[in-house]
Amino acid sequence: MPIMAIDPSTTHTLTSPDGAELVVTAHGGHVLGWTPAGGPARLWLSPTAESGPGLAVRGGVPVIFPQFAGRGPLPKHGIARNRAWVVVESGAGFWEARLEDDENTRAIWPHAFELVLRAQASGAVLDLTLTARNTDTQPWNFTAALHTYFTVGDSDTVITGLGGQAAADNAGGPPVALDDAVLALGTRDVAIEGASGPVTLEDPQLGPLVVTANGFPDRVVWNPGPGHGLGDVPPGAERGFVCIEPALLQPTELGPGSVWTGTVRLDAGALSTDA
Numbered sequence: 001m002p003i004m005a006i007d008p009s010t011t012h013t014l015t016s017p018d019g020a021e022l023v024v025t026a027h028g029g030h031v032l033g034w035t036p037a038g039g040p041a042r043l044w045l046s047p048t049a050e051s052g053p054g055l056a057v058r059g060g061v062p063v064i065f066p067q068f069a070g071r072g073p074l075p076k077h078g079i080a081r082n083r084a085w086v087v088v089e090s091g092a093g094f095w096e097a098r099l100e101d102d103e104n105t106r107a108i109w110p111h112a113f114e115l116v117l118r119a120q121a122s123g124a125v126l127d128l129t130l131t132a133r134n135t136d137t138q139p140w141n142f143t144a145a146l147h148t149y150f151t152v153g154d155s156d157t158v159i160t161g162l163g164g165q166a167a168a169d170n171a172g173g174p175p176v177a178l179d180d181a182v183l184a185l186g187t188r189d190v191a192i193e194g195a196s197g198p199v200t201l202e203d204p205q206l207g208p209l210v211v212t213a214n215g216f217p218d219r220v221v222w223n224p225g226p227g228h229g230l231g232d233v234p235p236g237a238e239r240g241f242v243c244i245e246p247a248l249l250q251p252t253e254l255g256p257g258s259v260w261t262g263t264v265r266l267d268a269g270a271l272s273t274d275a
């Protein structure tokens with residue numbers, strides 16, 4: 001699996017007994033790559049992605065917490081994706097990392113918290129579990145997402161499962177109703193609230209991949225399209241991915257000592273002959 005611009009000494013490849021592969025880095029609590037047993041790889045990582053203090057990795061699965069995008073006063077997408085996490089546990093196909101508040105996070109968001117990401121690859125499935133715990137004495141509000149970048153292997157790839165649902169334009173334009181099959185490579189930045197059913201990426205080259213989630217009631221679909229101006233996405237590289245982001249977009253209160261859990265399952269099972 002290519003991990004190009006990111007220093008390979010900071011990444012770890014974890015292979016399950018049945019051959020599924022997970023590539024991770026503690027920076028951002030970030031899953032960089034996932035290859036179901038028998039392949040092919042399904043997560044996109046920018047060839048110019050960077051990793052390190054203050055940087056957000058472009059690709060894989062950025063952890064968004066406690067604020068989605070610019071929906072609030074905090075830095076875009078919050079405070080979790082661009083700082084060092086601590087690895088709690090890792091092994092054959094699984095990995096768990098934790099982020100806790102410190103003086104730097106409290107300077108931006110004045111709350112005590114613990115965030116844990118667990119990733120488990122097995123067979124054709126990747127399970128991701130994000131847990132947020134309020135370790136403060138006061139309640140706080142948060143939004144969250146697992147901002148998953150999927151590799152797109154064919155220009156005819158479509159996203160199904162969101163047909164007919166109202167999609168808010170994240171750029172502030174009028175809402176649109178999505179078609180039954182949405183082209184993955186169309187320029188798009190939409191939020192679909194209450195989209196709790198499975199969403200399928202139907203890629204003629206790579207095969208189908210089904211995204212399901214619990215605790216994340218909303219979905220964001222993003223492809224920046226040509227002329228995006230993103231410094232860490234080379235021109236044309238936007239034709240290699242689409243983000244389907246299980247999200248919790250409505251600010252949610254968590255009381256002292258309380259725990260919220262969101263899970264995401266990526267299933268490429270229809271590809272495997274032995275699944």
Ligand SMILES: O=P(O)(O)OC[C@H]1O[C@H](O)[C@H](O)[C@@H](O)[C@@H]1O
Pocket residue numbers: 056069076077170189190220221222243245
């Ligand atoms: O460039 P980033 O800060 O990583 O954000 C990337 C994208 O994230 C989400 O998909 C938002 O809906 C988009 O509006 C945003 O452009």
